Amino acid sequence: MNEEFIAALKEIVKDKGISEDFLFTAIEDALVSAYKKNYSKYTNNSQNVKVTIDRVLGDIHVYAQKKVIDGLWDEINEIELEDAKEIDPRYEEGDVIDIEVTPREFGRVAAQSAKQVVVQRIKEAERNVVYEELLEKEFDIITGTVLRKDKGNVFIHLGKLEAILGPNEQIPTEKYDFNQKIKLYIVEVKKTTKGPQVVISRTHPGLVKRLFELEVPEIFEGIVEIKGISREAGSRSKVAVFSKDENVDPMGACVGPKGIRVQNIVDELNDEKIDIIQWNSDPTIFIANALSPAKVLKVIIESEESKSAKIIVDDSQLSLAIGKEGQNVRLAARLTGWKIDIKSKSQVDNVEEILIEEE
Structure with missing residues (x-):
């Protein structure tokens, strides 16, 4: 490795948005593996070797970490106290020191053996960058481009990855044409071995919330x-x-x-x-408001515990209060968290008349 190699790595750092420390550490780890694979006779444990790269010149140095012992018996993992003091008189028994063991031809071996690992780490780093960027947008809106449709799914281009808009996350009335730009709500961002996965939606209430906030x-x-x-x-x-x-x-x-x-x-x-x-904090007022556009005559709380209420409306307002296929009352119930039973004024009056006659 040389200065040109370092320059190339720094260009990768710039282009891919990868941390320089992460990339160099990944390469150093890969070179440790390469050394152990090709020079196993010099080491027998994972803690024994470390590799450093000069981040300016590109020089590689391999060090065996050895413990200073007075009375050597393991030449691979230990160094005699007397020999250690020749390197630095301040060394004492029990110290762990780095002894350079860089093989003469290690540069060639390193380049061959580490390439695959380095490429993999670069991919991992790129995925991590994308994951972190998307994680910041979780529970927010992102603009995507429709790529294609397949088996009910819509494939969306989100810039650095492709996401799937599943059938349940699609608005039924929308077509999703090729190259169409659409706003999507990011429900969840997951980190997987294959890279980040994003759950996107056009149906989530969070999309409405964020649109109002914007x-x-x-x-x-x-x-x-x-x-x-x-x-x-x-x-x-x-x-x-x-x-x-x-x-x-x-x-x-x-x-x-x-x-x-x-x-x-x-x-x-x-x-x-x-x-x-x-x-409104008063459930009777909030429930009446929630049934808009219908006008409510009265809200009767039947049970605070089970959160159930009876609603009285004018006969002319009954169908509006219930809504087409029950949609208005259904949405009002979800919004308020109350079970809502709607009665017309005439229905209630008839019940009251029957009760009076029975008495």
């Missing part, structure tokens, strides 16, 4: 807080919001001037409807 300054600044989200991706979401500043209307902040803020999010989610709900 679109609404009051949320980003912490003035308005998202208290909860219930979502049926591609169809409808309900977002509960609360303002820490009584002078800031949380719903108005999320809607934005002329509705532009929420419309930008709706556009990103392929026209998914979004209900912005005023959060």
